[in-house]
Amino acid sequence: MLERVEGVVFSVHSVYKGLRVKIMTTFLKFLGASRPFEVMRAKRVHPAAGFTLVEMLTVIVIAAILASITVPAFVSLSTSQGVNQALSDVSGILELAKSTAMAQNTYVWVGFANTVDTNGNSQLCIGAVRSNDGSNNSASTNLSPIAKLLRVKSVLLSTTISNGSFVPASLKTMVATVPTATALTSGQSSVTFSVGGQAFSNTVLVVTPQGQVILQTSTSQAVTSTTAFTDEIELAVQPTKGTVVPASTTDGFAICVSGGSGSLRVFRP
Numbered sequence: 001m002l003e004r005v006e007g008v009v010f011s012v013h014s015v016y017k018g019l020r021v022k023i024m025t026t027f028l029k030f031l032g033a034s035r036p037f038e039v040m041r042a043k044r045v046h047p048a049a050g051f052t053l054v055e056m057l058t059v060i061v062i063a064a065i066l067a068s069i070t071v072p073a074f075v076s077l078s079t080s081q082g083v084n085q086a087l088s089d090v091s092g093i094l095e096l097a098k099s100t101a102m103a104q105n106t107y108v109w110v111g112f113a114n115t116v117d118t119n120g121n122s123q124l125c126i127g128a129v130r131s132n133d134g135s136n137n138s139a140s141t142n143l144s145p146i147a148k149l150l151r152v153k154s155v156l157l158s159t160t161i162s163n164g165s166f167v168p169a170s171l172k173t174m175v176a177t178v179p180t181a182t183a184l185t186s187g188q189s190s191v192t193f194s195v196g197g198q199a200f201s202n203t204v205l206v207v208t209p210q211g212q213v214i215l216q217t218s219t220s221q222a223v224t225s226t227t228a229f230t231d232e233i234e235l236a237v238q239p240t241k242g243t244v245v246p247a248s249t250t251d252g253f254a255i256c257v258s259g260g261s262g263s264l265r266v267f268r269p
Helices: 002-031 053-104 167-176
Strands: 108-116 122-131 143-145 150-153 155-157 179-183 194-195 198-200 204-207 213-215 232-239 255-257 264-267
Touching: 053 108, 053 150, 053 232, 053 255, 053 264, 108 155, 108 194, 108 198, 122 194, 122 198, 143 232, 167 232
Parallel strands: 122 155, 179 232
Antiparallel strands: 108 122, 108 204, 122 143, 122 150, 155 232, 194 198, 204 213, 232 255, 255 264
16 A cells, blocks of 8 residues: 555656656746756846946045045145145255355355246246355356256245245244344345356355355345355245145245354244
């Protein structure tokens, strides 16, 4: 009896299995499978992938927030780096002028000029020349550059620190501790020279063979070995956008040059 039951069950199972294969074969042919019996290779239908409108708007809002935070920070960092480079360039040329004058026992003239580059942006040009024969003879035939023309981008030499509208209040306060300082922009040099095609006059420092620094305040003032050095000479430099110093800027620097020793003091907000 048990054997008959097992036989019936086996027959039913066989019929079910065969029917299932036929159904799957027909279904896979309907789906376009090239080999119907390889079920794993049958094509699967996926829903279309993409973003919903809400997801896209969320991403746009997040991107806008990040841009509003990072762009001003990048601009500020870029400006700060420009001022750092300007400070390095100005300090470097002044140190070079002093070392050249003392090492070669000659006079050196350092000139500053606010100019505009070919892109319409302000730049501070700095040139330095020495006397070939060691004297104070400033004739063009007796002068030779001690370095290439230096172009400091996106900055300008400001007016006097004490009342200059371009100088941050914090910088004025710091430099006020140097009461005897004379602004470089008040100079009236009798010397005119050129470096790299750029002419320099008026805002010119004279470095003596002893390393002392003189700022002429009159075009008729001669510089000799007995000319008294200027106690302190101040240079104020500000960053610009185009050719204009932003009204809200708090960056910049001032350098005070000691006339007696040629040493530099840097002031920065």
